[in-house]
Amino acid sequence: MRTALTDLTGVRHPIVQTGMGWVAGPRLVTATARAGALGILASATMTTDELRRAVREVASRTDAPFGVNLRADASDARARVRILIEEGVRVASFALAPTRDLIAELKDAGVVVIPSAGARRHAEKVAAWGADAVLVQGGEGGGHTGEIATTVLVPQVADAVDIPVIAAGGFHDGRGLVAALALGASGIAMGTRFLLTSDSTVPDPVKARYLAATVTDVTVTRAVDGLPHRMLRTELVTALERRGRVRALLTALWHAARFRRLSGLSRTAMLRDARALRAGRELSWSQVLLAANTPMLLRAAMVEGRTDLGVMASGQVAGAITDLPSCAELVSRVIDEAEATLRRLPPPHRT
Template sequence: METALTRLVGVEHPIVQTGMGWVAGPRLVSATANAGALGILASATMGVDQLRRAVREVASRTDAPFGVNLRADAGDARERVRIIIDEGVRVASFALAPSRELITELRDAGVVVIPSIGARRHAEKVAAWGADAVIVQGGEGGGHTGDVATTVLLPQVVDAVDIPVIAAGGFHDGRGLAAALAYGAAGIAMGTRFLLTSDSTVPAAVKAKYLAATVKDVTVTTAVDGLPHRMLRTEFVNSLERAGRTRALVHAVRRASGFRKLSGLSWAAMIRDGLAMKHGKDLSWSQALLAANTPMLLRASMVEGRTDLGVMASGQVAGLIEDLPSCAELVERVMSDAMGVLRGLVPPSRPFP
């Protein structure tokens, strides 16, 4: 299926695997790329040297295009951009809007720039700055999210910009892809659905908790870092919501120390990143610290399997997922089902091409 997305980045299928911290590593990204979709490597949980090694590992596993997700507000963002350019990565995606200067630097080097946005005005801004496409995540999506549903946000953005729009939030099958195309999107992006594949390195016990979850078991909380964060509801999440400010600060400092050791960041760099997250937001210092080390809360679950000590970011769609296919099986199923849906919408006298 050819769309503006497949033409832009050179993949076979209009499907994107999002850059999930501790989840979207070389194994998952290369499996997605080899399945003909666009895999996005998560870099926020990696040091700079780790990122370069991870990019090279993906490149050794696949000849297909792939991307790297960056935090635009990170103190070392430019250094990471340099790695993407030097290593010949096809796509740079951003969780927050990158600056006009970063977009220009990447595009001048031939890198496709695809920011993720959650509001029409943000899409208009990055489009005006030269972004090649945008990923539009509705409130159903996992992790940090907004409160506008994909079915409302997506057509708004499609009508507002002249660049390809990729729909995210609530997608897991071919029916969703067909619906997104009908709205005018050039493809779909999925996180939770790719997390729940056999190629994902998330521990089996954690995957089992996702598979057992119902739609009502996926909640939005501000207890982690003061921002709306969609995840599975667990007793640990309940404890964060019950914790007072002093207790939250103690836990935040402890986890920040752990993340500092893992990431190799200095305390000064972590404080700088915390200030960047706090800027313009009504966050307490404990929340800002938690924001800076939220990766540790995710790592506890996604790497160590300690769901009693970590959080499990999740889209609402987790309540609809019941199996663990390989990336190749998933992509083939989504495309086959989407084509079936689209053919079924066309009268027999006018066969779908």
């Protein structure tokens, strides 16, 4: 299925596996790339040395294109960009809008730049700055999300920019791919669906919790880091929503210290990152501090398997997923379903 996305990135199928922290590592990205879709490594939870090793590991296992997701506001963003360029990574994706300079540096090196956006104005901005494509996530998507539904947001962005649009939020099958194409997108991005594959390293008890969830078990809360965050409703989430502000901030301080040790960042670097996060998202200092909760609470579930101590970011689509195929089986199924759906569509009625 050839689209502007496949032409741009060199993948066989217009499907993207998103860069989920603690989840999108070399194993999942390799399996996705081998399946003909675009796998994205999540670098925000890696040190720069770990990122380089992860890139080399994927490259040693497949010749297919793949990408790396970066935090544009990170103090070491330029060092990470240099790693991508030096290692010949095909695609750089961003959770927040990269600067003009970062976009230009990557494009000059032949790297495809794909920022993410949750609003039309953000998509218009990165398109004007030279982005090659934009990933647009509607409110159904997991993790940090907005309020506008995918079916409303995607056509708005597709009409506003002249670069390929990748639709994210609520996709898990071939019917969704056809719907996204009809809305003006050039492909779809899926996070929760790729998390729930046999190639994902997420512990089995956590996967079982996702598979048992219904659509109504997925909620949006600000209790984790002060920002709207879509995740599975668990006892921990309810407890976080009931705790006091002082206790929440003290917990965030503890999580910040743990993440600093894991990431190898200095206190100075973490302070620079905090200032950039505050400026980029117009947050209060208390919200910036609460943001330290996110990586550690996600790690507790996605790495350690502690559903009682961690949170599980999730799209609403978790309630429609019932199995754990391999990435190869998933991608093949989506494409087969999309082609079958296209064949079933009735021809236009003309009078």
